[in-house]
Amino acid sequence: MKKIIILGLSVALLGGLAGCNSDSDDLNSSNSSSSTSEKTSQTSKSQASNETNTNFKVSVEDAIKAYQEAYPDSDITSIDLETSFGSYLYKIEGVDDNKEYEVRVNADTKEVSKEREEELDMEDKEGVKRKEDKLDLENLLSIEKVSDIATKHVGAGKATDWSLDKDLGTTYWEVKVMDGQKETEVKVDAQSGDILESETDD
Numbered sequence: 016m017k018k019i020i021i022l023g024l025s026v027a028l029l030g031g032l033a034g035c036n037s038d039s040d041d042l043n044s045s046n047s048s049s050s051t052s053e054k055t056s057q058t059s060k061s062q063a064s065n066e067t068n069t070n071f072k073v074s075v076e077d078a079i080k081a082y083q084e085a086y087p088d089s090d091i092t093s094i095d096l097e098t099s100f101g102s103y104l105y106k107i108e109g110v111d112d113n114k115e116y117e118v119r120v121n122a123d124t125k126e127v128s129k130e131r132e133e134e135l136d137m138e139d140k141e142g143v144k145r146k147e148d149k150l151d152l153e154n155l156l157s158i159e160k161v162s163d164i165a166t167k168h169v170g171a172g173k174a175t176d177w178s179l180d181k182d183l184g185t186t187y188w189e190v191k192v193m194d195g196q197k198e199t200e201v202k203v204d205a206q207s208g209d210i211l212e213s214e215t216d217d
Contacts, residue, residue: 069158069159069162069174071096071103071122071123071158072122072123072124072125073105073120073121073122073123073124073125074157074158075094075096075105075155075157075158075179076155077120077125078094078096078105078107078120078122079091079094079107079152081118081120081125081127082107082109082118082120082127084127085116085118085127085129086109086111086116086118088111089109089110089111089114089116089145090109090110090111090145090148090149090150091107091108091109091149091150091152092108092109092110092115092144092145092148092149092150092181093107093108093148093150093178093179093180093181094106094107094108094150094178094179095107095176095177095178095179096122096158096176096177096178097176097177098175098176102121102122102123103121103122103123104119104120104121104122105119105120105121105122106118106119106130107119107120110135110139110144110145110148110149111145112140112141112142112145113134113135113140113141114132114133114134114135115131115132115133115135115144116129116131116132117129117130117131117132118130148181149181150179150180150181150186150205151181151186151205151206152186153206154206155179155186155205155206156188156203156205156206156208158177160208161174161177161188161190161203161205161208162174162177162190164190164201164203164208164210165188165190165192165199165201165203166192168201168210168213169192169194169199169201169213169215171194172192172193172194172195172197172199173192173193173194174190174191174192175191175192175193176190176191177189177190177191179205185204185211186204186205186206187202187203187204187205187211188202188203188205189201189202189203190202190203197215197216198215198216199213199214199215199216200213200214200216201213
């Protein structure tokens with residue numbers, strides 16, 4: 016009788032140990048699957064952070080219209096889209112025959128603020144600066160499109176800053192692409208999308 020009880024206890028004990036072991040296996044497999052899912056989510060987060068954020072509520076066309084409503088009888092000479100205190104702003108400069116202007120447009124809220132209005136120097140008056148620096152705003156490539164062109168040209172990274180400017184009669188986008196610590200500035204023809212120049216600063 017004692018042998019049967021001992022044998023029964025031994026079987027119960029072994030069964031209990033086996034049950035604990037399978038529990039710990041389950042725990043291990045659930046831990047490894049949760050760490051795998053954490054790794055996957057971290058990978059997707061890092062991939063997302065590597066993608067260019069060009070999803071601005073206010074397009075460059077909207078920002079141009081906002082400037083033109085503020086100063087209807089002037090021409091735009093430069094547009095910058097850059098981050099300031101965590102939000103993106105369009106900084107738009109323009110001129111008429113006698114004055115130069117600067118307007119800022121929030122890229123999310125479309126809030127417009129007039130920053131500067133001042134007299135031109137004598138040599139720039141009477142339409143001189145206006146004629147020299149006026150940007151060609153016809154058939155302008157979007158921020159999304161030039162970002163795509165610039166990042167593909169660099170091969171990696173994300174676009175972080177954009178400037179619309181003019182040189183030798185050509186209106187171009189200058190796109191800053193950041194890849195880790197490597198910064199590349201790519202000049203893209205604002206109408207054709209051709210790469211005009213590329214400069215990397217490690």
